[in-house]
Amino acid sequence: xxQEVVIxxxxxxxxxxxxxxxxxAQLFEKRDLKIIFLSLLVLSxxxxxxxxxxxxxxxxxxLEALQNSRDNLHVEWTQLLLEQGTLASDxxxxxxxxxxxxxxxxxxxxxxVIQP
Numbered sequence: 001x002x003q004e005v006v007i008x009x010x011x012x013x014x015x016x017x018x019x020x021x022x023x024x025a026q027l028f029e030k031r032d033l034k035i036i037f038l039s040l041l042v043l044s045x046x047x048x049x050x051x052x053x054x055x056x057x058x059x060x061x062x063l064e065a066l067q068n069s070r071d072n073l074h075v076e077w078t079q080l081l082l083e084q085g086t087l088a089s090d091x092x093x094x095x096x097x098x099x100x101x102x103x104x105x106x107x108x109x110x111x112x113v114i115q116p
Contacts, residue, residue: 086092097103 094105
């Protein structure tokens with residue numbers, strides 16, 4: 001036999017505990033709300049971990065692309081330095097001066113030294 005007594009218009013006394021008469025309040029008791037809240041915290045933490053891993057992977061991909069670009073630029077810089085060294089060599093400049101500009105190296109008699 002079940003015993004129920006109405007107290008203060010919103011609560012009923014059951015055999016073991018005080019229960020709210022509102023069905024929604026009965027559905028979500030304090031303990032249940034704590035469990036739901038903690039479950040939402042765990043879920044949001046898990047989503048945060050997934051999002052952080054996603055960002056980390058994207059940043060790692062960008063880092064590798066930038067490192068490849070850096071390496072390619074380093075190779076190009078080295079090639080340009082070699083080319084500059086070749087183009088600026090004294091023998092090449094003298095050869096171009098003779099062939100294209102018709103210049104010659106002056107003899108010792110043609111050189112005039114001016115004293116300050």
